[in-house]
Amino acid sequence: MPASRSVTRAVGAVLDLAPRRGEVSLTRLVDAVSEDRGRPIELTTADLPPGVCGQWRQYVDRDVFLIQKGLPAWDRTLAHELGHLVLGHEGIPVVDAALENTEMASSDLISYMLNQRTGCMGPNGEDLEQEAEDFAALLLYRLGRLPSDRASIVQVRLGEAFG
Numbered sequence: 001m002p003a004s005r006s007v008t009r010a011v012g013a014v015l016d017l018a019p020r021r022g023e024v025s026l027t028r029l030v031d032a033v034s035e036d037r038g039r040p041i042e043l044t045t046a047d048l049p050p051g052v053c054g055q056w057r058q059y060v061d062r063d064v065f066l067i068q069k070g071l072p073a074w075d076r077t078l079a080h081e082l083g084h085l086v087l088g089h090e091g092i093p094v095v096d097a098a099l100e101n102t103e104m105a106s107s108d109l110i111s112y113m114l115n116q117r118t119g120c121m122g123p124n125g126e127d128l129e130q131e132a133e134d135f136a137a138l139l140l141y142r143l144g145r146l147p148s149d150r151a152s153i154v155q156v157r158l159g160e161a162f163g
């Protein structure tokens with residue numbers, strides 16, 4: 001299934017923020033999005049519940065993407081969480097989440113965190129998950145087709161010149 005127009009547009013908007021110099025990696029894109037929004041985005045690994053790949057936590061002053069520790073395709077999960085963020089999939093208020101999961105019911109957590117979105121299936125249905133998946137697939141595909149850094153561009157040109 002081809003990605004929807006809103007997903008295609010969101011991927012284009014993120015790639016437009018890519019630094020013009022140096023290597024454009026996924027983590028650099030995350031930095032660029034964070035700068036554009038004027039809100040820090042932190043990346044961290046965590047021991048999430050089994051079967052969960054990633055979690056997006058929205059705090060008052062920053063966003064945090066948690067990636068399951070030891071996940072082999074972490075870049076896919078990171079791109080997926082970034083998709084939720086740029087597509088405006090807010091997740092659920094932490095107070096509600098805390099009611100469902102007693103582990104989360106620490107008053108600290110509730111006062112600092114506004115919303116969270118956990119895992120590969122969210123409470124807002126599969127449509128938003130599919131959108132985030134489409135975003136991740138398209139972003140990583142287009143990222144893979146960008147020249148990885150200036151050195152490699154120079155090498156290609158040298159190759160053409162001498163080849």
Ligand SMILES: [Zn+2]
Binds near residue numbers: 084119122
């Ligand atoms: Zn998701």
